[in-house]
Each structure stands twice: as C-alpha cells, then as structure tokens.
Amino acid sequence: MPGPDVREIALRQRRLAAEAPTLPEAATPPGTRGAILRAGLALFAEHGFHGSSIRQLAAAVGITTATLYAHYPSKDDVLVELVRIGHEEMWHRLSAAAADVAAPTARLTALVEAHVRLHIDYAPLAVVVNNELHALAPERAEPALTMRDKCFQLLVDTIRDGADAGEFTVDDPYLAAIAIASMNMRVANWYDPNLNYRPEQVTARYAGFARDIVRAG
Numbered sequence: 001m002p003g004p005d006v007r008e009i010a011l012r013q014r015r016l017a018a019e020a021p022t023l024p025e026a027a028t029p030p031g032t033r034g035a036i037l038r039a040g041l042a043l044f045a046e047h048g049f050h051g052s053s054i055r056q057l058a059a060a061v062g063i064t065t066a067t068l069y070a071h072y073p074s075k076d077d078v079l080v081e082l083v084r085i086g087h088e089e090m091w092h093r094l095s096a097a098a099a100d101v102a103a104p105t106a107r108l109t110a111l112v113e114a115h116v117r118l119h120i121d122y123a124p125l126a127v128v129v130n131n132e133l134h135a136l137a138p139e140r141a142e143p144a145l146t147m148r149d150k151c152f153q154l155l156v157d158t159i160r161d162g163a164d165a166g167e168f169t170v171d172d173p174y175l176a177a178i179a180i181a182s183m184n185m186r187v188a189n190w191y192d193p194n195l196n197y198r199p200e201q202v203t204a205r206y207a208g209f210a211r212d213i214v215r216a217g
Contacts, residue, residue, distance in 0.1 A: 021038060021041040021042045021045055021124035021125065022038075022121075022122065022124075022125075023037060023038060023041065023082075023085060023122070023125060024085060024089045024122070027085045027088060027089065028085070032061070032063065032067070032071055033071050033072075035061045036057065036061055036063075036068060036071055036072060036078060037078065037081055037082060037085075039057055039060035039061045040052070040057055040075075040078040040079070040082060041082055041124055041125060041128060042060065042124070043056055043057060043060060044079065044082070044128045044132055045124040045125075045127050045128050048131070048132065049075070049079055049128075049132040049135045050135065052075070053075075054068065054069075054075055057075065057078070076135075076136065076137075076140065079128075079132060079135060079136060080136060080140050082125065082128055082129065083128075083129050083132075083133055083136065083141070083144045084143065084144060085125070086122070086125050086126065086128070086129035086144075087129065087143075087144040087147040087148060087151075088147065089118065089122065089125075090115070090118055090147070090148075090151055091147050091150060091151055093114045093115075093117075093118050094111055094114055094115060094151050094154055095154070096114070097110040097111050097113070097114035098110065098111055098154050098158070103167075104158055104159070104161040104162030104165055104167050104168065105162060105167050105168075105211065105216050105217075107158045107161075108155075108158050108159065108162065108207070108210055108211065108214065108216070109207045109210075109211070111154060111155055111158060112180060112184060112203070112206055112207040112210045113203040113204070113206070113207050115181070115184045116184050116187050116202060116203045116206045116207075117199060117203050119184060119185060119187040119188040119191070120187060120188075120191050120199045120202065120203075121199075122188075123187075123188040123189075123191060124188075126185065126188035127188050127189060129144075130185055130188070133145075152177060152181060155177040155180060155181060156173055156174055156177045159173040159176050159177055159214055160173045162214060162216065163214075166217070167216060167217050168214040168215060168216055168217070169214070169215040169217070170213075170214045170215060173214075176213050176214050179213055180209075180210045180213055183206065183209065184206060187202065187206070
C-alpha cells in the first residue's frame with residue numbers, strides 16, 4: 001500500500017488537526033466551564049495561545065467576557081486547565097500500559113503504542129500542550145512538567161531494563177528515549193484519518209521504529 005505523498009505530508013504540518021478538537025470526557029467539567037475549555041482548545045490549536053484573545057474565546061462560547069472571567073479569571077487559567085488535562089491523560093495511559101508488563105520489549109511496545117494513540121485520539125490537545133506550555137509562568141507549568149518527567153522516566157527505565165537484560169543493544173538509553181518520545185509527539189501534527197493509515201497501523205509501526213532504535217533482539 002503506497003504511503004502519502006511527501007508534499008501532502010508537508011501540507012499537513014499544521015497546528016490544527018483535521019477533526020474537531022475533543023477532550024477526555026471524564027476530565028472535562030460540565031456546562032459552561034467545559035464549553036470554554038473546548039473553545040479555548042480550538043482557538044489555541046489554530047492560532048496559538050498568544051494569537052487568541054479573551055474576546056474571541058467568549059464569542060466562540062457565546063458568552064460575555066464577564067461571564068468567562070467568572071469561570072476562568074484569565075486566559076492563562078484556560079491553558080493551565082488544558083495542560084493539566086493533557087498531562088493527566090498521558091500519565092493515565094502510559095502508567096496503565098506499563099503496569100504488570102515485565103518483559104522490556106513488550107513494555108516498550110505497549111508504551112509507544114499508548115503514547116502514539118494518545119496523539120492520534122487527542123491531536124489538537126497534544127499540539128496545544130506541546131507547543132504552548134512555554135507560555136505559562138514556570139510555577140504554573142511545574143505540575144505538568146513533573147508529570148511529564150514521570151512519563152518520560154517510564155520510557156527511560158524500560159530501555160535501561162532492556163539493556164540490562166540483554167534484550168536491547170543501546171549505548172545511551174536517555175538519548176534513545178528522547179528520540180522515541182520526540183517522534184511519537186509529532187504524530188499529532190501530521191495524522192489525518194483521511195490518510196491511508198488506520199490508528200492501529202500507525203501505533204504498530206511506530207512501536208517497530210522504537211524497537212529498531214534500541215536494536216531490540
């Protein structure tokens with residue numbers, strides 16, 4: 001099966017994924033607060049945090065700026081909530097994927113498949129979380145960064161376990177983990193359901209790429 005044309009992929013390197021922005025239902029507050037978050041996600045994904053205004057956000061929800069401020073005191077608070085939701089979903093998926101999987105090769109496969117699938121299922125959220133986290137003051141970004149470090153450590157520990165067990169031939173587990181995590185994150189920027197790849201195909205092939213990086217035996 002032929003893959004997408006390189007020029008087509010280049011054209012899809014956009015901030016906003018093809019499908020409508022969605023959030024994990026269980027983590028999204030009901031009513032107006034949830035509507036504000038979904039509208040903020042759409043605006044931030046398409047225009048960036050600094051390219052979106054409070055007035056645009058209120059208009060997208062169909063409320064006044066005063067009503068918006070009653071729910072979120074600032075635009076920063078909307079981004080903080082989106083960043084929190086995105087990182088909690090990532091930790092939930094990755095920690096569940098790694099749980100009770102002793103063999104390093106199987107654990108690496110499970111982690112990569114879960115990470116890639118997250119960036120397919122919630123592509124706009126992933127784009128916002130990865131691209132706009134820097135817009136937050138350090139103290140407001142710290143909880144998300146701590147959670148991100150925990151997720152990354154799962155990957156590093158898995159690669160080290162594989163090297164120690166002789167399943168992987170890798171000289172630098174830390175750099176290998178960076179390479180794997182970085183390629184997974186980019187899926188949110190190019191994946192489109194109109195391409196000739198189902199999510200299951202993408203997750204399986206990326207897991208294969210990860211095993212190649214660590215030279216799994």
